[in-house]
Amino acid sequence: MTRGDQHFYQQIVDNAKHAVGVPWVQLTAFDAKSGTIKQLAVSRFSVPRIRRAAGTFRRLANGRRILDVVATIDANATLRALYSDGQTIDMPLSMVAQGTVPRAASRLAEVVGLRQTLGIPLRVNGEIVGALNFHSPRPYSAQQRTIAEAFCRQVELTIENRELTRRLDENVRLLTAVQRRLISAEDSVKRELAEELHGRVQTRLLLAWRRLQRLADTMAEGTLQHQLRAILDELDSIREEDVRGLSHRLMPPILSTGVYSALSFLAALYAPEMAVSVSLEPDVVERPDIHEPILPEDLRLTLYRVAEEALANAYHHGEARNAAVRLVVRPDKVGVCVVDDGLGFHPGEVQDNLGLTLMRARVEQFSGTLTIHSQVGTGTIVRATIVPQGALREYLHRAFQERGATSRG
Numbered sequence: 278m279t280r281g282d283q284h285f286y287q288q289i290v291d292n293a294k295h296a297v298g299v300p301w302v303q304l305t306a307f308d309a310k311s312g313t314i315k316q317l318a319v320s321r322f323s324v325p326r327i328r329r330a331a332g333t334f335r336r337l338a339n340g341r342r343i344l345d346v347v348a349t350i351d352a353n354a355t356l357r358a359l360y361s362d363g364q365t366i367d368m369p370l371s372m373v374a375q376g377t378v379p380r381a382a383s384r385l386a387e388v389v390g391l392r393q394t395l396g397i398p399l400r401v402n403g404e405i406v407g408a409l410n411f412h413s414p415r416p417y418s419a420q421q422r423t424i425a426e427a428f429c430r431q432v433e434l435t436i437e438n439r440e441l442t443r444r445l446d447e448n449v450r451l452l453t454a455v456q457r458r459l460i461s462a463e464d465s466v467k468r469e470l471a472e473e474l475h476g477r478v479q480t481r482l483l484l485a486w487r488r489l490q491r492l493a494d495t496m497a498e499g500t501l502q503h504q505l506r507a508i509l510d511e512l513d514s515i516r517e518e519d520v521r522g523l524s525h526r527l528m529p530p531i532l533s534t535g536v537y538s539a540l541s542f543l544a545a546l547y548a549p550e551m552a553v554s555v556s557l558e559p560d561v562v563e564r565p566d567i568h569e570p571i572l573p574e575d576l577r578l579t580l581y582r583v584a585e586e587a588l589a590n591a592y593h594h595g596e597a598r599n600a601a602v603r604l605v606v607r608p609d610k611v612g613v614c615v616v617d618d619g620l621g622f623h624p625g626e627v628q629d630n631l632g633l634t635l636m637r638a639r640v641e642q643f644s645g646t647l648t649i650h651s652q653v654g655t656g657t658i659v660r661a662t663i664v665p666q667g668a669l670r671e672y673l674h675r676a677f678q679e680r681g682a683t684s685r686g
């Protein structure tokens with residue numbers, strides 16, 4: 278039982294005691310398999326006489342506490358009627374306790390004047406999960422019974438709600454974990470591909486190119502050599518632009534540069550089909566350290582990937598001619614906004630595919646928000662906003678102070 282559970286159960290019994298007006302209330306759980314009853318909480322003792330009696334019990338029972346002795350008990354026939362059949366019981370405490378707790382314990386109850394027990398089963402989702410047991414010196418009035426019954430129905434609802442909230446929290450936790458895995462899988466696949474292209478594939482192309490060039494050098498000048506040199510040029514452009522370019526697109530040089538530089542690199546790839554401008558808010562004067570990253574790597578990658586996907590969507594789905602990427606990098610606010618002049622869409626009517634899902638998940642990893650404003654015919658605005666908290670916020674404040682007022686991410 279967690280501390281949160283303990284507090285929750287304690288509140289139930291303390292409130293029940295006051296609502297019904299009895300000296301003592303117990304909340305119990307029933308384990309049908311073993312036929313045992315476990316005490317979850319008991320209302321607090323306020324009467325000094327009860328405290329004294331508890332001291333007497335401890336002496337009688339070799340130092341054991343009354344609550345430990347009755348912590349888990351085997352159910353007798355009466356208690357089975359309560360927990361298994363769901364019957365409310367209203368009878369002398371001595372009958373309820375018969376054969377279940379040591380005689381010293383039931384004697385003690387009598388000494389402190391607890392004679393009559395009202396036990397009401399608690400049902401959650403149609404199953405009996407336990408009971409609230411009210412103990413009183415005298416028989417219960419009809420009004421007390423009605424209040425006790427009503428109180429128990431409320432407790433059932435509270436337990437049910439708590440269970441639902443717990444399940445919801447668990448689902449949110451699982452979903453977040455899945456999203457996190459999805460993001461890191463996407464990143465690691467891209468990183469692997471980038472490394473492979475940048476390293477092995479590029480090197481092999483380079484070696485083949487050199488061999489062909491040596492061959493061309495040995496050839497007599499003429500059409501054949503001319504053709505070979507043209508192929509060499511094409512091969513070089515494949516290596517330089519396609520392979521190297523692709524590897525950079527997969528894993529941007531964002532690890533060594535700031536987001537601003539990486540986004541400028543990304544924007545240039547769309548020319549001339551889509552004009553993409555990149556700007557920084559608030560604007561900054563050029564500084565020698567402008568290309569040094571200020572944000573932590575995971576945050577840089579998040580901003581980059583959001584802009585990358587938003588631009589891809591603008592180009593691919595929106596058929597946009599112009600797009601603007603605006604970057605905000607301040608200690609108290611980090612974000613990226615991509616505006617396009619494309620066809621637009623109804624965000625509520627399309628299904629989020631991997632693109633939008635991952636964008637959102639990446640931003641939510643930093644407790645940020647992703648909003649999409651779009652209408653058919655008016656273009657699209659995708660905005661990711663992160664308000665740095667805790668350690669990240671402190672880190673950014675320090676970093677900004679060290680570097681003067683501004684940086685480009």
Ligand SMILES: Nc1ncnc2c1ncn2[C@@H]1O[C@H](COP(=O)(O)OP(=O)(O)OP(=O)(O)O)[C@@H](O)[C@H]1O
Pocket residue numbers: 586587590591592594595596617619620621622627628629630631632633634657
């Ligand atoms: N800028 C945009 N302009 C027009 N439509 C868009 C834009 N951005 C998103 N959409 C619409 O939203 C849908 C979902 O986008 P999302 O990026 O999640 O998936 P996708 O691009 O279709 O596939 P992928 O998972 O490969 O990214 C798109 O299919 C498109 O209909």
Ligand SMILES: [Mg+2]
Pocket residue numbers: 586589590632633
């Ligand atoms: Mg997409």
